Amino acid sequence: MTQAPTLSQPLAGWSGHARGLLGLALPLIGSNIAGFAIHATDVVLMGWYDVTALAGIVLASSFYFILFITGSGFAVAVMPLVATAAQEGDATEVRRVTRMGLWLILGFAALIMPILIFSGPLLASMGQKPEVADYAGRYLHIAGWMIVPALVISLLRSFLSALEHTAVLLWSTIGIAVMNAVLGYAFIFGRWGFPEMGIEGAAWVALTTNSAGALALLGYAVWKLPEYRLLQRLWRPDWAALDRVFRLGWPIGGQLLAEVGLFAGSAMMVGWVGAVPLAAHGVALQLASLTFMLHLGLSQAVTVRTGQALGRGDSEGMRQGALVAILMSAGFALLASAVFLLWPETLLSLFVDPSDPARPQVLEVGVTLLALAAVFQIFDGAQVLAIGLLRGIQDTAIPMVLAALSYWVIGLPAAYAFGFVFGGEEIGVWLGLVISLVCAASLLMARFWRLASRPLTGLHA
Template sequence: MVASARADIFKVSQLAGPLILTNLLYVAIATIDLIMLGMLSPLELAAGGLAIGIFNQFRTMGTGVVTATGNLVSDAIGKAKLAQITPLFNASMLIGTFLGLLFAAAMFAIEPFLRFIGTSEAIANLTTQYLTVVALGLLPCFWFQSVRHFSVGLKRPGPLMLITGVSVVLTIVLNYGLIFGQFGLPQLGFVGVAAATCIVLYLSFLLFILFAKRDDVLSPYLTIKFWQTDREALSKTWKMGMPIGATYGLEAGFFTVLALFVATLGVNALAAHNVVSQMVYIVFMVSAGISSACSIYISEANAAGDFHHAKRIGNLGIICGAVVMSVFALIYLFIPEFVLLPFLSAEELQNSDVVVIAIELLFIAAFLQFFDAWQNIGLGILRGLGDVKSTLMLSLIGYWCIGLPGAWLFQEFFSLGILGVWYALMLGLAVTALSEIWLFNHRANRLLEPTLLKEQNA
């Protein structure tokens, strides 16, 4: 048993390692955007952070839908049905195109909604300017994610790290150049951050396609004629992807609604919230890599009927998530100023209100991130068992029926302000995470019952 566990840790680490590094590099793009915005003013940091949060809301939902591609490809491999792989990839690209156009239209028309919920005119105007530009990057973003999950399903994530690393460098150069008019680029100021992100998303996708076409494992299944799919592949991707996208959307929407709530509490509160939320988002990407790797291997084990193996991988993922989060918790608790330093300008570091609020939020985040990691890993391991509908319901209950009313209650009746919002955030994540962990083990045990009966009768 110990040897099997070690082998599983090794296999999952081999796949999760590149995915984690890729996730961290990918989120570095948004982090660099936030750092660059911090060089401007508290108002532009607040508005830009809000815009990034809204963009991430749409990006997360679309990414969630095409995430199903990885599990479906892995399932096809487990069942030795390799002819299904190309139609599944093409279906993912088609669905990503549809969602990219739909979500971009929603971002173009968001200003009236921001005004309706009480966002100040200055923040609403700047947020809308940012979103109008960055919305053009949703299409290549979803295409990139389709190729990514297709490659992960085939256990070939290698080029992702190199491509995303190049994207990070381009983001730094383009951000600085377009904000301040350097390197022969036009000076666009605040909107330059959005323009840089959009350009990098297109280049990242094109680079990934070029690398994938040169890969001996990926290339045979790739085609630029992604409209050549079939109803079965479209149906499978949509039926599995929609609950995943909705689940991701409920979680991201929970964060987004809370950010909109914080936006009504003032510029200092919103600036501190944006900074700490971005740090939480960075660490979230570590658990996302663990979740994806576990999910792929559980899908393969589930397809082969090896439920002992599937359960062991899931529980190892939960333990690994707790170990990693312990490291970040210690950093938050003992050197919070070090965490905040890259995100705040000299002006904001002198603003004691922003710094004090951010340090208080980091204290909560030290504990919150255990539940954030577990709910993320819980989604992946349940998805590996083919259960995507239960996670949707658990997310709805945890975030929207418990967490969101809790934020209103803590803020209005207990006068906890932004701290109440974050306590409610932790409550919603805790309910969702613990429910998913219990459900995974319950589902795995049910699948194991026939095997255990045979072993007892033998």
């Protein structure tokens, strides 16, 4: 067994946990926000280009993420496995699980890519407006190829985060976000001598920036962490490690699919109402997604720190760290809710061209949807934090079941009932989102604290 370098040691006390958590979480939060900015830039640019094209990219992104997020479960599974192995000093195990994670995501991408590239007829058959489905299909015919570099980025993010190399994630993602904004403006609108390509331009830029991001992170990992010999014998199978990643990863993919499927399903339902409500839904969801990036960063950080606690057998430190993270998440959720309620039109107006004739309707619908987003902030933060804690102790199967129950058995039927049976349309669909997030937060937090009361040696085989 090759020895891994020593990671940072646990910090004592509540303030120590807060410092340690923030030191790991802040670069992750920043990189998540920068990653959000990449997609948000596309939404803003398409909103200024054409509202129907904006609806198309919202639909395409929702469909893409259903498939992408399922495969990313294998990449996410690498994070707690690497964190625990590194804390135990086992560099060989770090390399093995990372290599087998790569095998799994590449195999998944090979199966899924044709569905993305030729998704146009499938989207049209889902009851969407023909012009919106056409835009979405044209976008994915090009951008569908990016699932390979996007999954590689997800894997390398897990590897680097677990080894506490998070600053590179922040700076590389900022660089890619700037590249995406500049190239997107050039190719969507045809500026600086480039051809005007509209939504196809956005697709080519997405493919280019994801590929650049994957190469940048891989180069950093090989250069800065040579002791893990990340590219050594990539072709060599390690069936035991593959089994560990697969058993931990497929429930993560299922849980992520349940959550993203809820929001993608809501986009489909709002699309049945019309292009303007779908555009408003996309803009409001972008704003809610921005605040979610902080909770996601905290969740990723507690996955690493809980995985480290698992490697040390530190039950008390794990519980204290969890409480600190929950208090941080709740405080930010309350702040974000206040911003959504006080300045909704100011926020929404950033995404729609002032001269677009549909702008007043988009803003009118969006204000109500942002009020509902304010309601679910604390529950959205709590559910993703609970998921991060559970992943850290390598508990993923039951959380997948609880997520599916909350999102698909309760959430989607509630969204359909309030939206179309009771006539609430897009507002009713969002009420279903609120109900599902309340259920998920309650069930997943209860699951974590029930397990946290047990000895950690009984949780890690």
